[in-house]
Amino acid sequence: MVVLAKGELEQIALPAVHKTAPPLADVPEVDLAVAGRGSEGRAAAARAVAAACEEHGFFKVTGHGVPAELLARVENAAAAFFALSQRDKEAAMSAATPGSPFGYASKRIGNNGDLGWVEYLLLGVTAATGGPLSVPEGVVPSASLCSFRDLLNEYTEVVRRMTCQVLELMAEGLGMDDRDAFTRLVLHKESDSMLRVNHYPPRPELKLLQQHGGGGRVTGFGEHTDPQIISVLRSNATSGLEIALRDGAWVSVPPDHTSFFVNVGDALQVLTNGRFRSVRHRVMVNSARPRVSVIFFGGPPPRETLAPLPQLVGEGGRSRYREFTWREYKASAYRTKLAANRLCHFETTS
Ligand SMILES: O=C(O)CCC(=O)C(=O)O
Numbered sequence: 001m002v003v004l005a006k007g008e009l010e011q012i013a014l015p016a017v018h019k020t021a022p023p024l025a026d027v028p029e030v031d032l033a034v035a036g037r038g039s040e041g042r043a044a045a046a047r048a049v050a051a052a053c054e055e056h057g058f059f060k061v062t063g064h065g066v067p068a069e070l071l072a073r074v075e076n077a078a079a080a081f082f083a084l085s086q087r088d089k090e091a092a093m094s095a096a097t098p099g100s101p102f103g104y105a106s107k108r109i110g111n112n113g114d115l116g117w118v119e120y121l122l123l124g125v126t127a128a129t130g131g132p133l134s135v136p137e138g139v140v141p142s143a144s145l146c147s148f149r150d151l152l153n154e155y156t157e158v159v160r161r162m163t164c165q166v167l168e169l170m171a172e173g174l175g176m177d178d179r180d181a182f183t184r185l186v187l188h189k190e191s192d193s194m195l196r197v198n199h200y201p202p203r204p205e206l207k208l209l210q211q212h213g214g215g216g217r218v219t220g221f222g223e224h225t226d227p228q229i230i231s232v233l234r235s236n237a238t239s240g241l242e243i244a245l246r247d248g249a250w251v252s253v254p255p256d257h258t259s260f261f262v263n264v265g266d267a268l269q270v271l272t273n274g275r276f277r278s279v280r281h282r283v284m285v286n287s288a289r290p291r292v293s294v295i296f297f298g299g300p301p302p303r304e305t306l307a308p309l310p311q312l313v314g315e316g317g318r319s320r321y322r323e324f325t326w327r328e329y330k331a332s333a334y335r336t337k338l339a340a341n342r343l344c345h346f347e348t349t350s
């Protein structure tokens with residue numbers, strides 16, 4: 001069992017001066033059902049996607065066609081998993097190999113000292129294996145764990161398909177001739193995609209402390225940008241997600257358990273030569289209710305060479321990033337703290 005050293009818990013709390021973020025007034029919204037209805041609807045949806053990716057790197061997807069019943073089953077199964085004893089969670093989902101980022105973890109995010117009031121499951125979901133949960137050797141999964149694994153497989157496949165619809169709209173919105181430029185990477189049999197299931201336990205004492213003029217706020221997941229091409233998030237109806245606007249101001253995102261939220265990731269910022277913005281975001285802990293979120297991260301294959309797409313640099317235009325492989329980027333990113341600007345090592349200077 002992981003025990004936090006003295007003083008570590010305090011690091012999760014933000015100072016009291018850290019004000020509550022105001023809600024984002026107009027969350028950009030894209031209705032996939034409209035996008036599927038004729039060329040005009042599609043063109044309008046593609047334009048809306050591109051505009052949202054340029055302004056915020058973030059938007060909401062409605063009309064996605066993922067059955068509400070599947071979303072509810074995943075949410076309930078995740079809640080049941082996190083309700084297991086600490087020992088059972090650690091035994092059931094311990095990382096397959098030492099040093100691997102995959103498996104169950106509590107409070108520690110990555111290997112560089114980042115802490116948050118969160119526990120999570122991180123699972124690799126390449127298109128080739130189709131299955132996120134590879135059970136470590138020697139671990140005998142219980143029947144309930146097997147059905148959780150099957151459910152997450154089912155969810156991943158449905159969400160991966162929906163993600164590809166969104167990626168096609170992005171390519172169209174950018175005016176690209178090759179509409180499959182992004183989907184090809186996420187559908188590649190070696191695509192480095194992941195599924196993360198997060199659980200943020202409530203902290204009722206925060207309310208009391210705030211009423212008495214102190215206490216600050218508690219970080220669930222510290223600020224960061226997502227490394228991959230795209231992240232597709234679904235949460236229960238509990239608030240907590242916040243994004244940084246262009247001017248650096250933080251705003252909270254009103255929760256919507258019927259929709260998905262899309263983040264542009266670092267790899268997409270590179271491919272679009274900075275036209276799409278990899279959105280900085282974080283999660284704050286709710287005082288009263290647990291937050292459960294499930295995020296599909298669509299990534300390229302490790303050997304893929306990433307660089308701004310020529311069509312998006314334009315003739316005589318300046319490429320803002322040098323060429324690098326996804327493997328190279330990840331090796332560099334995993335050495336840094338969560339909040340680091342991980343793309344600065346790959347920027348061109350001239
Ligand atoms: O749990 C959330 O709502 C978002 C967490 C997040 O940003 C991540 O897992 O990368």
Ligand SMILES: [Fe+2]
Pocket residue numbers: 224225226231281
């Ligand atoms: Fe994230």
